[in-house]
Amino acid sequence: MNRTTLTKILSNSTFADTTIPYRTFVDEDKRLIAVANSFSTQWSGRNISIWSTSILLYDLDTLELKNFVDNLDYPVNDLSFHPKEKNIALGIGRYDGGAYYEGELLLWNYETNELNSILADNREVIKCSFSPNGDKLSFTLNPTDDLDCPDYTDKQYDLDFPILTKIKLDNLSPVLVNDHIDNFNIEDYNNRLSNADRVLTDISNQKKQVYKNRNLIWDIVFISKNEIALARNNATVEIWNIDTGTVREIKLFNNGDCVELFFNSSNNSLLVNLWSRDFQSENTNELFSIDLSNLEFQEVINCSHIISKSKNNYFLARQVDHSEKTKKDFILNPSYKVVFEKRIGHYDLFNHYLRIDNSELLYYLVGNPKEQYQNKTLCSINPGTFEIKEVWQLEKQPNHFNDLNGIKINDYIIISGKVYSSNRNPYDTQELFCIDLVTKKEKWLKTVGSQVCSFAILDNNSTLVLALTNGQIELIESENGKTIEVINRSKNQSFARPLSLATFDNKIAVGLTNGQIEIYER
16 A cells, blocks of 8 residues: 655745744843744635634744744743743633634743643733743733723733642732723734844844745646745745756735635646725625746736636636625636626635535525525536536535535535534534435535545545545545545644645645645655
């Protein structure tokens, strides 16, 4: 039996484990830099259940990652290095959006990776600092809430260090009290992003290296045996030669995320779906084509749609506006001209996302009745004749799925989805099942450990490759659903997770949330 081996990791940036860094902290001796980092993978067309709030600790001399803490419950507001010990205090927290300021005061030993919460209370910590000799830890808290809190003040407390047990605030007296001022605005947040970018860029330049703040490989596709194209955030597409490690880049716009990417073999071009992140705009996306012969690009259409591709390079654009009831779906031909328009029905990112590529037909999900999200049916549309057919009744009340995706292999369509309600599996189970298009029956059913964010095919259609949001890559026999191999990526010493997959012959290219590319061979 073939085994899958990691052959190389491609990256063209320092601080390569960061995704969206928003704060930086340097220790007194300028030996270490801690980078507060976060990201999520939801966009207007799809919900992918990956999010992260982390602290990454780098050596300032080598720029190598020394350690990290992932899955923090709240953003990092402040951080302090102990002057003598290998301890870091973290002040984390945020406003919950409705009433309460939540958070923690954490102590992280970055040598042992032990992480402890110091306070018994759930309170947002906005500042923290060790004293010069390290025998005191000061921290400042926001008020408890903005409802009926009679004491709407920020309070500073001092603790003796080391701290051996959890502390209750009722047992402490504040050393400083100030009136609380709500002054958050989006410009402050954007400035923090810019400042973090500038700091990491300057440090890299001093080492005669390059930092590029564009990560999150939303999509990846082979354009030849040794070349892959990547869709990144920061409105950038990259083309990598995986043999030489060289890269060419195409900057489409000032900002936005390239969330979908397709190779059009009819005219040797790429079609890119750029999401603007502007939720207030009527059209949140732009489609661009990139001529691979000269890397020149042009806008195809301004829209608000997700895309899927047929084998013959027709593209179904499914509108993603959950509130607008008249917006139409459309089909582009290989020359990127609109050849068909129709209102298929209601869309929301939790229920209707489906991308089945490289089949003779185009596929989509629609509710019954069509302007709602329940009783979903899998339908096909012929891109040549525009004939629409119902393929499979996916659910019937009370059964219901969220976060769906799929792939077609031979005469099978394989669907993944999270159980919202079902008579065969409990809530939150991730199901994977195979529909036989010839017999019109379900061929096999299994559960997987987390959401499937990307599919690919290997071994002449006999093997299905899954990228899971828990960080694993799983290989499954398409004929019976039997697991062949699970690639445990924790051995790669990276907490980044796979977001996108592409295959060519025996190669697997994996796009990660931190912007690196893992290349496997089987």
